[in-house]
Amino acid sequence: MATVSLKRLTKRYGNMEIVHGIDLDIADREFIALVGPSGCGKSTTLRMIAGLEDISGGNIDIGGRVVNDLPPRSRNISMVFQSYALYPHMTVRENLGFSLKIAGAAKDDMDRRVAEASAILGLDELLERRPSQLSGGQRQRVAMGRAIVRDPDVFLFDEPLSNLDAKLRTQMRTEIKKLHAKVKSTVIYVTHDQVEAMTLADRIVIMRSGYIEQVGTPDEVFSRPATRFVAGFIGSPPMNLHEATVSDGRLVFSRGDSLPLPGQFKSKTAAGDKVVFGIRPDDFYPTGHGLSSGGETEVHRLDLPVSITEPLGNETLVFAEFNGADWVSRMLNPKPLKAGDRIGMSFDLSRAHLFSAETGKSLRN
């Protein structure tokens, strides 16, 4: 069990800097998800923590010990790879016990710990099989078993569910959460899937192009995104984001359509400011079909034409045309709609977001 702390962590390949001096403090037993689009440096960061990549600058501290130049084996970490990386020439039992064998553990101790791990993950039936005889989900469990057998300070997961089909992924996600509840160790989990990050993590680190955009609880990054990028990245379907100019207490969009400037931003903007207006599909809904809590204070209503609908059963995604663009909205208790219908839409402006068009930073603070 240990804390992990990254200080000005940098990675360069030749002249190209991939990770630009990031700082991050991870508490003991915390489940942290590193999330971001491909190429954002999240896997490189994880591999630096693991010791599989040299660091070009900064410090990595695990459990109060600087590990910058230590080889992976001296860091007391374990890692689950996207490809599982099971040793194909060993049985499941040998795979699980491999790290103990290398460490020179006694036979009884090894058997006991392999049995424990196998019991936690339900691998008892599979112990004598080889990886090629296992299904994807089983291989994934063996990979996790191999990680927990070592009783490491920190678990590292590198997109562990990416190779599974959608159904199995949901199932394994639950298993990982249960596993964390059982073994209670620090977890750093890399994923490009924001749903995994939201459902699993205590805190989410959103990365882009080698920088950290925001660190926060799932609720924080969802409700109070610090930047336009985070706003667009977290949430499905994504937030509607459109550029506008502040003018006379209104937001005027590119084609002349406008909305009232949300109250909370009045003091933070001046006429002529270029901003990005953001509203989640949950806060922009056909009137009467939203998440009505009755407390909305700042609802703006407009009649808009529907351009397309995507029924999902319990809800329908309605794409309404405003300022020449399709704005996605979530319609609860859906009623049949067809393209071209005009429908009353509500903008819950109290929950809208405003970002600087120049820096992309939220204007909330």
Added chain:
Amino acid sequence: MDENASARLIRRTLTVGHRVGLFLAMLVICLPGIWIVLSSLRPTVEIMAKPPVWIPQQLSFDAYVAMFSGIGKGGIPVLDYFRNSLIISVTSTVIAVAIGMAGGYAFARYRFRGKSGMFLGLMLTRTVPGIAMSLPLFFVCARLGIIDTHFGMILAYVALNIPFTIWLIDGFFRQVPKDLAEAAQIDGCTRWQAFWQVEFPLARPGIASAAIFAFLTCWNEFALASQLTRSVNSKTLPVGLLDYTAEFTIDWRGMCALAVVMIIPALTLTYIVQKHLVGGLTSGAVKG
């Protein structure tokens, strides 16, 4: 006749056709081998007969007995040749495979300056026919005073085999996912342990095939050996075959008998190692 019955008939006919074809192909492939074995067992008159005598009239082991009877009784120093062949082939194979493993691993895993140029250079050496190098090699060895020594032969064969072993082993290491070595290091291995515990066992089929090919190359090589060897000190079996040629005669039966003696160890070794050649061991390592 209904459709199913005729389909069944066609399938059976095709199966029989396949087997007959295979048999004929195998016959053509095996005939030289069979012919050598047969020729080693029958008198020269029968070997030279025209038209050929397909079914041997008389068989005897005279040639084998004579071969081992020692000089002056129609024998040749076959045990010396055998020992030379074995020492030279085994040693040069071991060295070529060791270097091939190191080189193949480096080419498969590391990025370094001039990598592709070096690889191409190694491959280009394969395009030079061995016989073309025999004269320069002879001069070099003569100057170094290593003509007619095991060392000289081993050196030549190691050089001959290295490009091939590197190329073959490189291909096999490329098939071993990099993740496995990384997982092993996280599991507590040093780089060296990760190689021996995980990567080496998985590339073993490739290393075994490289070893067989290298061994057979050395075992059967004649052109260079005929230049670099002089006496029982270093003559190998293929060069020993020449002992059966005299000024006006060639003892075909004796030659064939020696050829059989040469083939048997090569065949045995290939048979033993072939189970290691089975590929597909890495399946299941990664992905679903």
